[in-house]
Amino acid sequence: MSARNDLVLVTAATGKQGGATARRLLAAGRPVRALVRDPESAAAQQLAAAGAELAVGDFDAPDTVAVALRGVSAVLIVPPAAFGPDGWDVDLEARRGENLVAAARDAGVDQLVFTGIASFELESQWGAYGKRRIEEAVRASGLRWTILRPVRFMENYLAQGFPVDGIKDGVHHHLFPADLPVQMIAVDDVAAFAELAFTDPDHFHGRILELAGDERTMVAAAAVISEITGHTVTYEELSEDFAAGMGDEVLKVFQMSRAGQGWHADLPALREILPALRTFETWLTETGAAQLKPLLAG
Numbered sequence: 001m002s003a004r005n006d007l008v009l010v011t012a013a014t015g016k017q018g019g020a021t022a023r024r025l026l027a028a029g030r031p032v033r034a035l036v037r038d039p040e041s042a043a044a045q046q047l048a049a050a051g052a053e054l055a056v057g058d059f060d061a062p063d064t065v066a067v068a069l070r071g072v073s074a075v076l077i078v079p080p081a082a083f084g085p086d087g088w089d090v091d092l093e094a095r096r097g098e099n100l101v102a103a104a105r106d107a108g109v110d111q112l113v114f115t116g117i118a119s120f121e122l123e124s125q126w127g128a129y130g131k132r133r134i135e136e137a138v139r140a141s142g143l144r145w146t147i148l149r150p151v152r153f154m155e156n157y158l159a160q161g162f163p164v165d166g167i168k169d170g171v172h173h174h175l176f177p178a179d180l181p182v183q184m185i186a187v188d189d190v191a192a193f194a195e196l197a198f199t200d201p202d203h204f205h206g207r208i209l210e211l212a213g214d215e216r217t218m219v220a221a222a223a224v225i226s227e228i229t230g231h232t233v234t235y236e237e238l239s240e241d242f243a244a245g246m247g248d249e250v251l252k253v254f255q256m257s258r259a260g261q262g263w264h265a266d267l268p269a270l271r272e273i274l275p276a277l278r279t280f281e282t283w284l285t286e287t288g289a290a291q292l293k294p295l296l297a298g
Helices: 016-027 042-050 062-068 090-106 128-139 154-158 187-199 218-229 240-245 248-258 267-273 280-297
Strands: 008-010 032-036 053-056 074-077 111-115 144-150 171-174 182-185 207-211 214-216 234-237
Touching (some): 008 016, 016 042, 032 042, 062 090, 074 090, 090 111, 111 128, 111 187, 144 187, 154 182, 182 218, 207 267, 218 234, 218 280
Parallel strands (some): 111 144
Antiparallel strands (some): 182 214
């Protein structure tokens, strides 16, 4: 087993942020224990092949989490969102995170890195409440901690089968105004900030980082996609009635964005921390366009 001062437990390791962070840490030579529900899944097997130790567990099974925390120095906290008959269960999501923080403290973990959701200038946002409760638990843990607040992912353009985001028949639908800048970030850059925090926990202790890599209007982003992929993409705002049909929190986001509220990450300051922070063009050129082209061609 790896030494206590090296081993990182990555939760949600087969998800986007957890998987990207695990891969970056492994590539840097940092030992990783990946918390997975199904060790035979393709994503879990890929992590194992890259050198991760697999720990089978579930946020809703505390005994399995306690076992996964043994001998661990640091934890990436990415509690899975919970959805029930009434929509997003933020209380369950918050309890999952709070319980993990308590278990990590009991296990003698030294550092926590929590990745949640970016804040609007005036806080009132879909899904933010549960994540803010987890942040409170992290800050009160007595451990070294860093909180990452990523904005909307560039990878959301790859989404399929959702009423919001993704591109269908050449049209990108979303709740945001067409003419106001909206921030976004590549998932791997969230992982890059997490790696920095794990590498230098003293420097990043107590820091809350609002994370973004670029800022475009939705129309401008569609134009960049069109240019780089060679497929015409346009943007269409969803209506207020549509937003209301998705629930009160979605309606709040719709209304606040039209009142000029939005994410407020400091891009120049973030680029000083991570000079390789991706622009939207960089993400498209590196990976995004290749993944979008077959979707757009269909």
